[in-house]
Amino acid sequence: MAKALEGIRVIEYASGAGVPYASKLLADMGADVIKIEPLEGDKSRHIAPFVGNEANVEKSCLFLYANSNKRSITLDLETVEGVNIFKDLVKGADVLVRQGPPEYFNSKGLSYEELSKDNEGLILSSNTLLGESGPYKDYAATNFTVSHMTGGTVLYPHGTGDGDRAPVIMGANMEAFDAGPISAIGILAALHWRFRSGKGQYIENCALDAGIAPLTTETVIFPVFGQNFDRSGETQRLQSSLNFECKDGYLGPFFAQQNEFDNLARTVGKEEWIGQEWFTDMAQRRARCEEISDAMKEFSSKYSKAEAVEIFQSNKVPIGPVDTPAEVVNSPHYNERGFFIDIEHPVAGKMKYPGRPFIMSKTPHTYNNPAPLLGADTDEILKNVLGYDEEKIADLRKSNII
The missing domain is CATH 3.30.1540.10 (formyl-coa transferase, domain 3)
Structure with missing residues (x-):
């Protein structure tokens, strides 16, 4: 069956929820996503909850969901050889999705300017929490920090009429999973532009920007009318109500x-x-x-x-x-629409996952592979994608580079 992004190769160097979710959306539409992980694995492999309440790098529910349909290669970027392998992978890629301060990658010779010398059509999607410019860019932050900085949490809980109550954090990694689709949209737009121009480009994604953008009512009302929205105002409107x-x-x-x-x-x-x-x-x-x-x-x-x-x-x-959540998973509405899917993982077993966020008639989403085991595809990628022989691969493993 045809896939919308078949033939597109994506290299991902990211961890956690939001940025891997962006790559997952591309993988579910047929892109070949190669996930580069440090030797100890993506940090989300170590985040609870775990299947069966067993702390195991192959059983983190967050990792299992955000990384299905990908391949995994482990790589130590603190070594020269590791950086060279990274560069070799990017040479043959359409998209690089990375997460972290640009200064780190620049110090390794992995800036967009350097990488695009060997790949003019490269699309580099750079993802940070607070942006690459502005007075906050070097702040220590998490997704929860971003939630508060958007101005959104001051509105929660909605409809209480208690404007003096302390804000309540938005749960379920909302800021991260808001940022993921925004990042994916940018990549798709850049792919379309490359189809027309033959040229790649650098995309800067900021989770804070992505978190503020959906707050349309709140972010428009204040600059236009000078009205500072709060929880008590929500009750008075009786629109979102209690x-x-x-x-x-x-x-x-x-x-x-x-x-x-x-x-x-x-x-x-x-x-x-x-x-x-x-x-x-x-x-x-x-x-x-x-x-x-x-x-x-x-x-x-x-x-x-x-x-x-x-x-x-x-x-x-x-x-x-x-x-x-239990009622959602067992809802006859979602089940009739085929939204939830079962995926068998070699360690975690069979699990039910949220499926496609939209339905495509000619190129439907596919879910052929569970989240990869840590480094499971390292040898195959080095051999079949980069052409390394078995002796070189063995030397890299002996040196703890892969």
């Missing part, structure tokens, strides 16, 4: 249009609200948001999540269940 408790969980509503508020009123037995001036005027509706919320709470508390969602949806009220 989560409402059912017998077995919560509902997540979002109302923005008048017809949605009218449908809500009909559903919760408040038809008398419809057409009243206060209910059709946003400012007056905000002033009475507690009254609306109380009616929703009273109604939803009588039902299970499934029952309440069915009732609201039958009346075209945009409310969905607040699902747990």
Whole structure:
């Protein structure tokens, strides 16, 4: 079956979540992604949770997910030979995805200027947390640091009405996994430009930029209107609103249009609200948001999540269940769409993973290979990609370069 990125070779030198996820998106569309790891492995191999609660470099759930469909080669970049192998791999690549300060790579002779001398069409995707310029560029940071610096966490938790409460961190590596797709989009755009021009280019990706970009409402309202968004403002809008408790969980509503508020009123037995001036005027509706919320709470508390969602949806009220991860994985909706896939790993065993984020009719995503064992493809890559003989490979291994 045809693959969208078949014939594209990507060299990845990155660890953690976001940047490897960018390469994974390319691998799932058919790119040949060769992951270069230090001898001890990508740091995410050492991050819990582990399959079976066994700390093992082959059982980190984060690594297993973010690195499927890739090949792995181990390489010591602190040696001259290791750097030379890196250069040899990049010579024949379409894309280099790297993570870390440019100064480190420049000191090794691995700058874009040097690497592109032997590969004019090279696309180098450089990824840092805080950017390659600006007063913060040398700050020590993590993905959680970035989350706070975007201005987004000051809005959480939404809808509490408690503007004095301390911000709550966004979980699930959100900033990292926001940055990954942005990086992948940049690479795809550069590949298209190379197809037209024959030339590669340098792409600078900054996780902080990628984290701020989706905050469209907040980042537009302040510079345009001077309004500083906070959690109490979220409640007053009654658009993202609160989560409402059912017998077995919560509902997540979002109302923005008048017809949605009218449908809500009909559903919760408040038809008398419809057409009243206060209910059709946003400012007056905000002033009475507690009254609306109380009616929703009273109604939803009588039902299970499934029952309440069915009732609201039958009346075209945009409310969905607040699902747990277990409920998401076992959801009949996702399963009917084939979103989750089973992949067999030689050490971790069979696991269920999130699959394609979009569906392509002619070149569907493929999931043929689990995340690679540490360095599992080193010999094959050196032999078949670079043409090294077995004696040279043995010498490299004896010298702890691979």
